[in-house]
Amino acid sequence: MLNERQPILQMRRIHKHFPGVKALSGVDFRLFPGEVHALMGENGAGKSTLIKVLTGVYSIDEGHVELEGQELIVRSPLEAQAAGISTVYQEVNLCPNLSVAENIFIGREPRRLGRILWKEMNQKAADLLQERLQLHIDVTQPLDTYSVAVQQLVAIARALNISAKVLILDEPTSSLDRNEVEQLFRIMNNLKKEGLSILFVTHFLDQVYEISDRITILRNGEFVGEYMAQELPRIELVAKMIGKDLRLLEELPTLAEGEGSAAKEVMLEASGLGKKGAIEPFDLSIHRGEVVGLAGLLGSGRTEIARLLFAADRPDQGTLLAEGEGVATPRQAITQGIAFCSENRKTEGIIGDLSVRENIILALQATRGWYQTISRKRQEEIADEYIRMLNIHPNDPEQLIKNLSGGNQQKVLLARWLLTEPKLLILDEPTRGIDIGAKAEIQKLVLTLSQKGMSVLFISSELEEVLRVSNRVAVLRDRRKVTEIADKELNQQNVMQAIAGG
Amino acid sequence: MFSRKYFSILVTCALFALMFAVGSYLYTGFFSLQVILNLLIDNAFLLITAVGMTFVIISGGIDLSVGSVIALTTMISATLVQEHGWSPMAVIPLVLLMGAAFGWGMGAIIHYFQIQPFIVTLAGMFLARGLCYVISIDTITIDNAFYTAVAQTKIDLPGGSYVSINVVIALIVVALAVYLAHYTRFGRNVYAIGGSEQSALLMGLPVAQTKIGVYTLSGFCSALAGVVFTFYMLSGYGLHAVGMELDTIAAVVIGGTLLTGGVGYVMGTFFGVLIQGVIQTIISFEGTLSSWWTKIVIGLLLFMFILLQRVLSTRRSMQP
Ligand SMILES: Nc1ncnc2c1ncn2[C@@H]1O[C@H](COP(=O)(O)OP(=O)(O)OP(=O)(O)O)[C@@H](O)[C@H]1O
Ligand SMILES: [Mg+2]
Numbered sequence: 001m002l003n004e005r006q007p008i009l010q011m012r013r014i015h016k017h018f019p020g021v022k023a024l025s026g027v028d029f030r031l032f033p034g035e036v037h038a039l040m041g042e043n044g045a046g047k048s049t050l051i052k053v054l055t056g057v058y059s060i061d062e063g064h065v066e067l068e069g070q071e072l073i074v075r076s077p078l079e080a081q082a083a084g085i086s087t088v089y090q091e092v093n094l095c096p097n098l099s100v101a102e103n104i105f106i107g108r109e110p111r112r113l114g115r116i117l118w119k120e121m122n123q124k125a126a127d128l129l130q131e132r133l134q135l136h137i138d139v140t141q142p143l144d145t146y147s148v149a150v151q152q153l154v155a156i157a158r159a160l161n162i163s164a165k166v167l168i169l170d171e172p173t174s175s176l177d178r179n180e181v182e183q184l185f186r187i188m189n190n191l192k193k194e195g196l197s198i199l200f201v202t203h204f205l206d207q208v209y210e211i212s213d214r215i216t217i218l219r220n221g222e223f224v225g226e227y228m229a230q231e232l233p234r235i236e237l238v239a240k241m242i243g244k245d246l247r248l249l250e251e252l253p254t255l256a257e258g259e260g261s262a263a264k265e266v267m268l269e270a271s272g273l274g275k276k277g278a279i280e281p282f283d284l285s286i287h288r289g290e291v292v293g294l295a296g297l298l299g300s301g302r303t304e305i306a307r308l309l310f311a312a313d314r315p316d317q318g319t320l321l322a323e324g325e326g327v328a329t330p331r332q333a334i335t336q337g338i339a340f341c342s343e344n345r346k347t348e349g350i351i352g353d354l355s356v357r358e359n360i361i362l363a364l365q366a367t368r369g370w371y372q373t374i375s376r377k378r379q380e381e382i383a384d385e386y387i388r389m390l391n392i393h394p395n396d397p398e399q400l401i402k403n404l405s406g407g408n409q410q411k412v413l414l415a416r417w418l419l420t421e422p423k424l425l426i427l428d429e430p431t432r433g434i435d436i437g438a439k440a441e442i443q444k445l446v447l448t449l450s451q452k453g454m455s456v457l458f459i460s461s462e463l464e465e466v467l468r469v470s471n472r473v474a475v476l477r478d479r480r481k482v483t484e485i486a487d488k489e490l491n492q493q494n495v496m497q498a499i500a501g502g
Numbered sequence: 503m504f505s506r507k508y509f510s511i512l513v514t515c516a517l518f519a520l521m522f523a524v525g526s527y528l529y530t531g532f533f534s535l536q537v538i539l540n541l542l543i544d545n546a547f548l549l550i551t552a553v554g555m556t557f558v559i560i561s562g563g564i565d566l567s568v569g570s571v572i573a574l575t576t577m578i579s580a581t582l583v584q585e586h587g588w589s590p591m592a593v594i595p596l597v598l599l600m601g602a603a604f605g606w607g608m609g610a611i612i613h614y615f616q617i618q619p620f621i622v623t624l625a626g627m628f629l630a631r632g633l634c635y636v637i638s639i640d641t642i643t644i645d646n647a648f649y650t651a652v653a654q655t656k657i658d659l660p661g662g663s664y665v666s667i668n669v670v671i672a673l674i675v676v677a678l679a680v681y682l683a684h685y686t687r688f689g690r691n692v693y694a695i696g697g698s699e700q701s702a703l704l705m706g707l708p709v710a711q712t713k714i715g716v717y718t719l720s721g722f723c724s725a726l727a728g729v730v731f732t733f734y735m736l737s738g739y740g741l742h743a744v745g746m747e748l749d750t751i752a753a754v755v756i757g758g759t760l761l762t763g764g765v766g767y768v769m770g771t772f773f774g775v776l777i778q779g780v781i782q783t784i785i786s787f788e789g790t791l792s793s794w795w796t797k798i799v800i801g802l803l804l805f806m807f808i809l810l811q812r813v814l815s816t817r818r819s820m821q822p
Contacts, residue, residue, distance in 0.1 A: 057704065078706040093704040095697030097764035098690070106690055107707050115685045158705070 006069065008033045008197050009054075009166055014063035016046075016053050016221075018403065021394055023049040026063075027223045029216055031166060036188060036198045038208045038229070040241055041218035042435040043407030044393040047201050048090050050218070051170055055080040055087050068165075086164035090171050090201075090406045090433070092151045094158070096144035101125035103143050104158045128157055134183055147303070148343060149175045156184065160191075167191065168199045171406070173207060174433045175343070177297045177461050185211050203407075203435050205234055219243055242437050264288045266323075267424050267455045268338070270309060273318035278304040281318055282481035284474060286424060291446060291456045293470030295463060295495050301479040302459045303343060306428050309457065310340040322424070334367060337423030341414060341430060343459075349413045352402030356392065356412055357383035359401050363416045386415035389445070391438055407434045414442065424455040431460060443469050467492060477501050510758030510811065511770040517803075518773050521780045529787040536663040541779035546668035547572065547727040547734060549775045551746065552753045553679045554723025556771045559754050560683075561716045562696045562763025563619035567608065568724040569746035570630035571601055573739070575728025577634045580642035580738025583649065590648040598725045604630065605721020609714035619717075627747065634740030641739040644732065653733045668730045675726065679768045692716055696763030752800055753778055756807050777803070 009031040016024040024046045031037050039047050053060045056074035065072045067083060074080045080087065094103045101122045102109075109116045110124065122139050129135040133153050143151060152175050159167060173181045188198055188211060200212060208215065208229070215232055217224040217240050224240050264287040274281030279301040286292050294302045307313045311320065311333045320327045322336035333340070342349060350359060361379050368374070374382075383397035390411040392404075401412055410433055417425060427446070431439045446456055446469050460466050466473060472486040475498040483498050526533035542549070551568045558565045575597045582588040582596075608626045612619050644650075656664040683689040691712040694702040703709050731742065757774030759766025781799045785791050 076706070077704050078708060081706040087704075089704055093698075093701040095694045095701050095705075095764070097697035098694060102690060102694075106694055107687070107705060109687060109690070111687075114687075115681075116687070116690065118685075 005032055007031055008068055010064075010066045011050070011054065012064045012066075014050065014053060014065075015061045016049055016058060017061050020396065020399065021403075022221050024053070024221045027218060027221070028226070029223075030226065031197045031199060032214070033197055034192055034195045035213040036192055036200055036211050037214045037216065038212035039199060039201045039216050039218065040208065040237065041224075042241055042393075042437060043411075043433075044220075044405040045218040045241075046221040047218060048170055048405060049221075051087065051089070051168055051199070051201070055085055055168070081162060081164075084165035085168065086159045086162040086166070087168040088155045088159045088170060088172050092148065092155050094143055094151060094155055097142055099140050100129075100137065100143055100146070100154055101139040103154055104128065104139075104161060108162070125157075128161060129153070132160060132187055133157060133180075149177070149180065152176060153180065160187065164196070166197050166199065170201045171203070171433055172200075173202055173204065175429070175461075179297065181207065203433065203439075205237070205436070208237075209234070217241055238436065241435070264290065268309065268323075269321045271319055273308055273315050273320055275304065275308060275313060275315050278313065278479065279308065279476075280480045284309075284481070286455045286457060288423075288455055289450050289453045290472065291450045291458055291470045293466035293473040294457065294459045294476060295466050295473050296476030296499055300476040300499075301481075302476055303428055304479070305476070305481075306340065306342075306426050306457065306459055310338060310426055312340065338426065339363070339417040339420055339422035339424070340426045341417045341428060343428040343432065350401050350409050353400060355398045356387070356401050356404070357397035359412050360386055360397075360415045360419060364419050367420055382419060386419065389441075390415055391441060407438065410434055411438060411442075418445070418449070422454065424457065425449070426457045426459075428459045429461065430458075431462070431465065439465070463492060463495060467495065475499055508767075510807075511767050511773070513807075513810065514756060514758050514770050514773045514777070518777050518780060521777065521784065525780065525784045525787065528784075532783075532787055534663075535659075535661060537783060539659075539663055539665050539669070541776055541783065542669045542672065543666050544782075545775050545779045546666070546672040547731040547743075548746070548749060548753065548778070549672045549772065550675050550723050550727040550730060551750045552757075552771045552775050553675055553768060554720035555750045555754050556679070556757070556759055556766055556768055557683070557689075557692055557716050558619075558720045559751070559759050559761060560696045560763060560766045561692045561713060562699065563612065563713070563716065564623065564751070564761075565605075565608075565717065565720045565724075566620065566623040566747045567604070567626035567630055568720065568727075568750055569743040570627045570634075571604060571721060571724035572728040572731055572743040572746060573634050573741070574630045575601060575725045576732045576735065576738040576742050577637050577642070577740060578738070579729065579732045580644055581637050583646045584642055584644055584738075590646060594729055597729060598722060601725020601728065602718050602722040605724075606714060606718040608721070609717030612717065613710050613713045623717075631740065637740075638738075639740065641737050643737045645736075649733060649736060653736055666733075668733055671726070671730055675723070676768060676772055683768050688712060688715060693764060696765070698764075749778065749800075752804055756800075756803055758807070758811075760811060761808075 007030040011027065011029040014024050014027045027046065027050060029050065039050065041047050052058045054065060056076045056079055072083060074083060098106065104125045105121050110120045111117060125139040129137065129139065135150065135153055137146065137150065143154065152172065156172055172184065176184065192198065202208060212229050214226065215229050215237065216226045219241060266285050267288050269285040271283050272281045294305060296302055308315055309320065310330055311327050312330050322338060325336065327333050327336055357379055360383050361374060365374060380397060387395050387397060392408050392411050401409055414430055431442055434442065443465065446458065450456055458466060458469055467490065472484060473490060473495055474484050475482050475495060477499060485494055485498065551572065555565055555568060578597055579593050582593045583590060604626065608622050611617060612622050652667050655667050657670065658664050691702065691707050694707055695709060695712055699709060732738065735742065753774035754771050755761060756777055757770030759770060778800060782796050785793060785795050
């Protein structure tokens, strides 16, 4: 029955070449009406590139695309939209200076005689966000006043509002919390029933099996295969993605047991630290060589805590001491050996027009001042070392970072901070958008580093991950630190209960 | 929240009010409606150019050719009317069309060849200025009946004050521009491109059309300012409006528009122009200061505004 249906979208033998990289070689992809099709592959496998050639961001070198049996040639995202393909790209691609409502409607504003009807547009935007995504925000505010997660939801709302035949979601869930993901899945299921076809990219295996009907796997720009989701066991999926056995990944070093944290010296101590509207006053101390996790739903104040601990925001009250000395500015935090790897890699992290090597060296060079330069040879050694350690792809240190895939950019950012050998490393969502192989690498790295004496504050929306690496977990709810869980009490059940409250 | 969005424009308004108050306090005869109207009469052409420039800067670009386009417009109008006996009814539409076409050309080069607007419009600036001298190296005075009539017409307002036709044209341009910026797709696309060109492209907005449109608009506004300038000076000359591109940019920036693009208001530019006018007026009332003091004060104001914008934008990014 299924085989008799005609695919609504068919891509045949697609090739795409970038200077020095073969991003896609002979990839096939089919999308059937009313199905959710997951596109899987490691970082740099070519998923986003496939989406971008389909939607006219890049031109296709070779190959054919058919939409509803007709040859489809698009030269710009505008034409793709007109052809009925609505896309949420991997990085949130909206205009930060425009209001939320405009970001949803721009290009399709309600008008009368060419005049934009602002009232109607704002009302529609508010309704759309409320009904579809249960998001209650002031839609007249500029987008950049909201968090990355909200921006992601706005991008999704924009795509939903375009009446399309094909909806493409490139890692839409990477900055959403569990509730929001469920919300999104409910919508996707409804759309599916209405006959919409959805192409979905994610690195979360659970989500793949929860929502998708069909899976296409890419590896290194090559087509590995197309499978029905039910017929492909998880282990096999992973093996096909990474091209080797999963067992390698499971050898995570376990936490050194029994070392009471109380025995060690305190690295960072916050007492009564708080900021109105961001986070209620809290106490938190991090010891040498300890990994402290922050768990809580999105918007529970995780990032706010991280920013206060790095002195990036000014607290209204309380004190912050690093090894007994006060910290009031990010500059002081850096000299005290605190490093902050922020969640907002696009705006705060990478510098697109510099090479991978330069991006890695940046923070180290900054701590040394601009006159003590690091020799070119040393730079290359360092870059090579980290490229190998974190498995950054392509492994060319001179590649411009903006040409890397999203996950690989994240790895470069991480390398930058690791290189400064901080005493305390604050990691805000370090594994967002990173494939499982690299995720395990990063978790392993965090553990090894902590064994060497580095303290880590680990923030992630994936609870399993927090539990795996942390000695102690601080739980946040509604912008308040509710409890700390450590040692024997530290398990999923307890943390979940604390997050949910009651 | 509301006030932050409009903060720089409020500062601009307040500054204008303050300067006007200071002038009124210091000099007798300063505090009158006619002084304000004279600001508009003497700066109508600056206002029109600055409106076009506002769109260019909001889109994240710059247009250095405006002063030269004004000069070229005066020059072409003057020769055609004086030496070739054309009717103004044909000349005016023609020069407006030429200005728009000139802007369109620069916009197309900027977009399709991906060259910085600074370089392209710099070339445009030299080109237009050079073309003036191809026509003539001397001033061409206009004594055409239509031009002199327009120049001398005073539109009386209640209370004995008056404005010129130029002012009416400028105010119509401002009103249309406000509408264009806030109530049309073109206007919103300009803001979107200024916010992030890459995003605008991925959102499926007509980036090429809008970017070229912005320079076409600026070329058109400069040509219109050139027409108004011809009414004002009643002559065509290759040295008219020298350095006016910088006055224009200054007015736009003092009006609160960010040079990085994405943020700004036409009304801000309106007050930016008035502030420049008020400084000139104060200096002429003072009588002892040389007119170069205008430049000094504008320089200081520019510093102040750029610092203010810097402080505001860092504060905004610190508290998300
Ligand atoms: N504009 C570009 N110029 C040069 N190389 C590019 C460009 N865009 C992508 N690449 C390269 O193409 C390959 C595929 O990248 P792509 O972004 O499609 O990966 P991905 O599968 O989406 O990975 P991720 O899961 O990390 O998002 C990578 O090696 C990347 O470095
Ligand atoms: Mg990708």
